[in-house]
Amino acid sequence: MPKHTRSTATLTALTALAVTGLTLGTVLTVPAGAAAPKAPGFLAAKDLPPHATSTWSAGRVTAGVPEVIELDTCLGMALGGGSNTWHREFWTDLDTTARQVSVKASTVSAAKGRYARVNKDIKSCAKRIERAYPEIDASLRDYGTLAVEEGAHVYGLHVESAWGSTDIRLLGVGRDGRTVTVVDWGQMGNFGNAPVKAFKKTTVKAVNKLH
Template sequence: MPKRTRAGALIALTAAGLALGTALAAPANAATKAPGFLAAKDLPPHPSSSWTAGKVTGGVPEDTDWDTCLRALPGHESAWHRDFRTDLDTNARQITVVLPDTRSAKQLTSWLNKDIKSCAARIEQQDPDTEATGKDYGKLAVEEGAHVYGVHTETSGGASDVRLLSVGRDGRTVTVVNWAQLGDFKGAPVKAFKKTTTTAVNKLH
């Protein structure tokens, strides 16, 4: 019995020590609480299906590693994401990163804007059977600013997909909103997506 007590005490002390070490190792300005996120009702209305929102989940999604339009996102620790879907061919995602300081947030915003602007050209380089077109829908006056883009891809087999992407910043927090569906630019709700982006940035804090 005494041995068990001593072992239990040792385990407790070790756990406490590890917890303290983790706390000491964590940056003082590391974010521990997720910023505000979009709700399903904030997404561009779908003509025949309602939006369903997933849970706000910690981290940058693993599949972002292969997203040539958002190369600067993977690898950030203080990050969260939320997925949205309809019952048909439309989906959306918001990814938010809290940086250590405003300077870092400005840098990430710049990298992301460059990623998206050059995305169509990289898609064609990586896959000669795909034709890609990018569009710049301009800036939005919200907090420290946001920018909206569009990317359309069409394969030699006839598959056609369109994405709307936006990058926004509030202080040291950067958020990216991605909307996608089958089709082309004609079916993309640019005006409604700009409203969604404005809401996303306003909800951060």
């Protein structure tokens, strides 16, 4: 498991926003005699943006949505709960963490709707954070679309608390057929510390690996 080295103030802000950190996933219960649904393909630790002073580690692909996503201001409404969902956690020895969440919809039309909802929620996320947490300043940057399968989009989110903690987050959303995936990367810092170019490559890999 990763070692958390953030300050108490930073951890408080991240707990409130569910920006980074690791948590146990919710395990889906499969009825007796029923075959467990097959998970889509996931990123490996080597697929994450390189870290300057540490290496990435990866947890197992786990059924369900991690609690930190269910509580998350940006993603919780679109990804929280539901079946046919899997996630994988990634971490370094320092403060950088990431996760991937993938959802298999029942139809292509439903997947299109889920993809649109995730993008919509991310675009409104900064304003919703500031309304919910007056002591937090949040700003979003749209890094554009990516030409992979049925499409992908990358965003950056910066949050700064009144007590001085500052964190940067990159979010990549993509779709291949009935499957929607979200890659969520975060660490202490600001937009200048975000490896946007490398993260775009990670997002493309995430979508290509789904099927």
